Amino acid sequence: MKRALFAGLAVFSAVSLAVLTSATAALAQGYPSKPVTVVIPLAAGGAVDTMVRTMLDSLRATLGQPILVENMGGAGGTTGVNRVAKAAPDGYTISVGTWGTHVVNAFVYSPPYDLGKDFEPVALLPSVPHWFIARKNLPPTDMKGLVAYMKENDGKVTAASVGAGGSSAVCAYYLGKLTGTKTTLVPYRGGAPALQDIVAGNVDTMCDLAANSLSQVKAGNIKAYAVTAKKRWFAAPEVPTVYEAGAPGVEVTNWLAAYAPQGTPKDVVDKLNAAFRTAMADPAVA
Amino acid sequence: MGLEIPPPEQQTPAAFAAYLKAELDKWSAVVRESGIKAQ
Numbered sequence: 001m002k003r004a005l006f007a008g009l010a011v012f013s014a015v016s017l018a019v020l021t022s023a024t025a026a027l028a029q030g031y032p033s034k035p036v037t038v039v040i041p042l043a044a045g046g047a048v049d050t051m052v053r054t055m056l057d058s059l060r061a062t063l064g065q066p067i068l069v070e071n072m073g074g075a076g077g078t079t080g081v082n083r084v085a086k087a088a089p090d091g092y093t094i095s096v097g098t099w100g101t102h103v104v105n106a107f108v109y110s111p112p113y114d115l116g117k118d119f120e121p122v123a124l125l126p127s128v129p130h131w132f133i134a135r136k137n138l139p140p141t142d143m144k145g146l147v148a149y150m151k152e153n154d155g156k157v158t159a160a161s162v163g164a165g166g167s168s169a170v171c172a173y174y175l176g177k178l179t180g181t182k183t184t185l186v187p188y189r190g191g192a193p194a195l196q197d198i199v200a201g202n203v204d205t206m207c208d209l210a211a212n213s214l215s216q217v218k219a220g221n222i223k224a225y226a227v228t229a230k231k232r233w234f235a236a237p238e239v240p241t242v243y244e245a246g247a248p249g250v251e252v253t254n255w256l257a258a259y260a261p262q263g264t265p266k267d268v269v270d271k272l273n274a275a276f277r278t279a280m281a282d283p284a285v286a
Numbered sequence: 287m288g289l290e291i292p293p294p295e296q297q298t299p300a301a302f303a304a305y306l307k308a309e310l311d312k313w314s315a316v317v318r319e320s321g322i323k324a325q
Contacts, residue, residue: 051289076324103309107317109324116310124302126289165322170313173320211288235288255292257302273299280291 031091031268035066038258039095041080041102044071047211048256051126051285052096058279063271076165077101078111085113089263091272094122099254100167108165119259120269123276126285127255129229130171131210131239132247133222135201143226143245146205150181159183160194160206168194171207171228171252178249198222209254210236228252 036059042048049071059067072080077097087093095102106115132143140146150157161169164187176182186203188194191212197203198213199221206213210224210233217224217236226245227233242250258276260269279285295301 099309099313103306103313104317105324106310107314108322116307121299121303121306123299124292124296124305126291128288128290163324165317165324169322170317170320173322174316177316177319214288233288234290257306269299273297277297280297285289285291 031271032063032065034092035068036063036091037068037070037093039070039072039080039084039093041072041077041095041097043073047128047209048096048098051256054285055276055279055282058282058285059275062275062278075111076105076109076163078105078109078113081105081115082111082113084259084261085118087261089120089261089265091260091264091268093261094272095119095259096125096256097259098167098256099127102257102259104167104170105165108170118262120262120264122258122260122269123273125256125258125276126280127253128209128211129227129233130167130207130252130254131213131227131233131236132175132205132225132242133198133208133213133217134205134225135198135203136221136223137201138204138223140225143240143242143247146225147179147181147247150176150179150183155182155184157181157183158186158204160198160203160208161185161187162191162194163187163189167209167252167254168207171250172205174252175207175247175250179247195222207252226250 038052040049040052056067072083081095081102084093084095102115140149159172169185172183172185194206195213195216198206199216214235216222224239226242226247227239228242228250232241242248
């Protein structure tokens with residue numbers, strides 16, 4: 001009797017598992033059957049927005065569905081990130097954001113989501129390092145000199161930041177923490193006005209997203225001391241890394257990534273991951 | 287745009303999940319210690 005009962009339970013369990021597995025597989029097999037919305041928690045027109053849009057053709061071709069981009073800035077991007085945290089976990093609403101919007105701002109703000117629990121990580125996307133830039137007439141000629149200059153002028157050297165928090169502020173703080181220096185943060189409404197003021201000589205330094213200020217460095221309007229990465233940035237190989245330049249460990253990379261709401265089936269996450277990987281293989285993206 | 291593509295071994299969901307956890311652990315400590323808050 002017991003043996004028959006156990007055998008019955010085993011069959012029931014196996015059937016249940018098979019039904020669940022086939023339901024998930026059916027969702028993944030049919031996915032996507034309608035447009036996929038990518039929420040970018042930043043204003044349109046910025047570097048992240050541009051990067052995602054360069055991937056659209058490839059994503060559309062791989063997934064076989066239109067890709068709708070929804071820019072939802074505000075509150076450091078936490079509004080847009082929260083929209084995806086609360087979306088149905090079906091793969092039709094996903095988010096692409098940066099280290100700043102998805103990591104730093106989770107602690108600078110007090111968002112109504114838990115980044116570690118409310119999302120399924122889909123894919124790590126391309127990254128851009130930060131670098132330490134300065135007005136061109138700031139006395140130090142290299143990173144070691146900048147650190148020494150900051151120590152001599154304790155707290156008097158200014159550092160531009162985008163907003164009160166944000167990646168540039170955290171990067172400036174991190175430099176201070178690892179080198180025993182201190183700067184005075186000068187918050188700006190955006191990266192463009194901050195850069196303008198460095199070019200104009202109104203603020204001393206900035207830990208900027210390297211892509212933002214590359215053209216001004218190349219033009220000689222400002223100087224770049226060091227890239228906050230282990231290896232040199234291919235777009236400006238003449239600029240040393242923080243390890244080479246005397247500020248080891250000050251590593252700050254603004255990477256992009258894609259996320260789906262927690263509970264999105266693994267097969268759907270895998271399909272999205274494959275689509276992003278195909279897009280990254282496109283030379284137009286880098 | 288000067289973007290750097292992550293190496294293939296970092297492109298899987300599992301590798302990214304591990305990287306994300308490490309980044310959250312690292313920067314939560316740094317940001318909290320810094321006292322930086324949105325205004």
